[in-house]
Amino acid sequence: MRIGRFRKSTWVNDVASPILKVKDLHAYIGGFHILQGVNFEAEEYKLTAILGRNGVGKTTTLKTIMGIYKAARGEVFFKGENITNFPTHSIVKKGISFVPAEKNVFANLTVIENLKLAYNGPKEKFDDKLEMVMNLFPELKRFSSLLAGELSGGQQRMLALACGLVREHDLLILDEPSEGLSPAYVKNFYRLLRHYMLENRKTILLIEQNFAYAREITDYIYLMDKGVMVTGFPSEKIEENNHVIRRILGVSL
Amino acid sequence: MVSPELILSAIIDGLTYSSMIYLAAIGLVIIFGLMDVFNLAQGAFFGLGAYLFVTFYYMTNNFLLSLLLTFLIGIVLGLLTERAIIRPVYGNPLAQLLLTMGLMTLLYTFMQLIWPTGLVFPETQNFLLSGYIQLADVRIRIYKFVLIVIGFVLFGTMSTLLSKTMIGIKLRAGTENRELATVFGVDISMLFTSAFTFGVALALLGGALVAPLTHATIELPVHFSLLAFAIPVVGGMKSYSGAFYASLLIGFVDRLVAYFIPQLGFAIDLIVMIVVLVVKPEGIFKR
């Protein structure tokens, strides 16, 4: 039984200014109807998380928002503007920074070149921005002249995230950012992320498969299954929705 | 039996030939590297450049002006081709091959139609263009050195462009991962159009540059088409530096064989290409 087909107002976060709003999004990949009517919103200055098992369409949703996949039906609004099916680079220019889950850096470019490419602000400010980002990731600073392909897997993820941060953005979208990070580091990583968001007045949307620190880190959670958002609720209400969480994800949060 | 003069001649010819091949092929590598489009018409554009250049030279008697005009036409043709032929079938490699082959045939026919007997580049008073220099006992055309220098300068420019400029970074990024490049904010569509246009314009310019030496004949595009195709195969399909080294290899092999084993003739280049394709399809020089 899909709760998601109910009227939106039962669970969508009705807010004055959702920075990102997705309405009835449909997408077909290779003939398969992957997104079957996705509805959700991301509130400004909050951290929204989309959780779901493998293959439900989380990455497809992000890529369709970014214009990488074609939206067959439905709409995407960013800051009130309809950006459905816009070319990816112009969506990026409008202030969305997307960090994909894999193949997210250019192996044939150096660390600095990756960051240079990602950066889209005024030239004079680049060095300052670079400094700031490098301070967040000291390891990258050490290896800044190496080719990205020569970095370790973890360092590449760091670089990918750094590229996401160095780009001028209001909304940061992350696809499974904790994947491959050592468990001990994950909690800290999320804390840093949230701190960054609050400090700099940004919005974050991320997707994960499971999320042990959900309550502490997120503001709002959506559960996705079979190409639709099944339900969504503020993170305080995690316990109340435990039965749904267990059904959709298979585990408790 | 093998005199030092002969060797000197062979070396100079080898370098010249390598330059010429590089001029014809570099556009192909740029286009394929970025867009995965194998422009079969590249050699035909090369030949067209030669014809146009000589025609302009007859009209203006000005080397640089003729070059410029040819280059400009190259840009126009590149834009037209990309719009009309490449863009509609983007993502369909078979259609691309077929269409560029059709374009190649069309251009050949067109050239045969307008200039059925080829076009001879006239003798000029210009020392660089038509003069000779005496080295040891050999009389060498100065323009060969000009071409050699141009080849190296082009290689240097390409390398600098790729490694030091923003365009170069975008080009390398787009070549590696198109989708990620768009996520990084690169307008890939504009990049494609620019790269394709530039590649075609470069082909025409290349043809123009070799015309004083080879004149404009119908064999020129046929000959250099296949040589140009061989370069990405031997040097690595998407390797810009590999294209240079492959040009050197093929240029030298061809000329040395032409000097010392003339019976093999033209076939040696193709044999090299076939061997490389079968033994190491990714190319010899690929990193």
Place this chain on the structure above:
Amino acid sequence: MEKLRNYLLPNRFLGYLSLTILLAIPWLDRSLATGIPLTFVWALLALSYNIVLGFAGIPSFGHAVPFGVAAFVTAMLLKQGVPFLLSLIPAALISGAVYVGMGLPGYRVRGLYYGILTLAISEAIRATIEYSAQTTVAVTVSTIPEMASLEGLYLYLALFTIFLALSLVTGMMDIISTKRKRQKVLKTLIVILLFIFLAYSGYVIFSSSATFLQEVGSGLPYVRILRFVYPLNVYLVSLLSLYISYLLIKRIITSPLGSTFIAIRENPVRASVIGYNVFLHQLIAFFISGVFAGVAGSVYVACIPTIQPDVFATDKTFIAMTGAILGGLGTFVGPAIGGILAGFLRDYLSTITPALISLGFLSLQQLQLFPSLILGLLYIIVVLALPYGIYGTWLLKGWKLKRKIESIF
């Protein structure tokens, strides 16, 4: 008996009819007899190309190779006095084997690279023969004895009669099986008109043959016999080879082997997992394609007595590709239609050049290139607009048009 019945089905009407008309053409207009056989050669070449690209899905750019090989082999054998048919068979088989040889690298090289490789091999062969040999390589065959024979004429007459009869019978059966009265009347009308035309053709054919044979009986000089009979026989041979090849190819593709080709083309990984040896089947496709390309090459010798290295030139491959694509890759009749169209444009449009010459600013030689120009443009337009080719698109989308026409009647 049932099987024979199959050949009389009403849906074969169009096929028999076209064949009969094709057979009649050279008798009605002698001037057409010399150019059309070459067009049939191109059609056959396109059909053979369809096997390797359309059915097996391999992008070969070296189709000129089996064609050229067969042409040279046939020419050389003919010069030695070997009968035509005995020259054709080994030539075609050798072509098949050579094409398999070209298919071998396909094990290591895929798709685009493979296309370039075949292009390289094709040009290498041409360049080697043309440039490296001490003298120009050309083999000239003055006359092929079979083409000068009277037996060919008898065969021609017999075939014409047979196909005329078949057309009539199937035409009548088609009318009988039509339900709607309006359609029935229309079809009857059309068949009657056609029959009048065919009867006239038959009259022309038999009467001119009768006159000719009479003259032969009373001692006609050899040269005049030749002039009458030779082009007809060449025409017959090329038409027959096209028709028989078409039937054979159809048979092969509709057999289990053919289905395997298509399966491999659609999804090679799946096919290999199921247990088909993909590479072996590709080689088989090369062999079959090469054989038929070889037949085309052999018949080419009958049309053009001097064989030069340009038989290996890429424009032969281009004609085959154009024909196959224009007509419709993967269909049966499509490439033949496309090949005829391509060949026609290539060889025939020169008849309009006299009009253009009178405009005064281009030479004859230059104008002969116009057809190629138009062909090239047409090719590009068709690839862009009609990805399934003319016949292919007709198959896919043409039913709408058919319904419309039928609903009027």
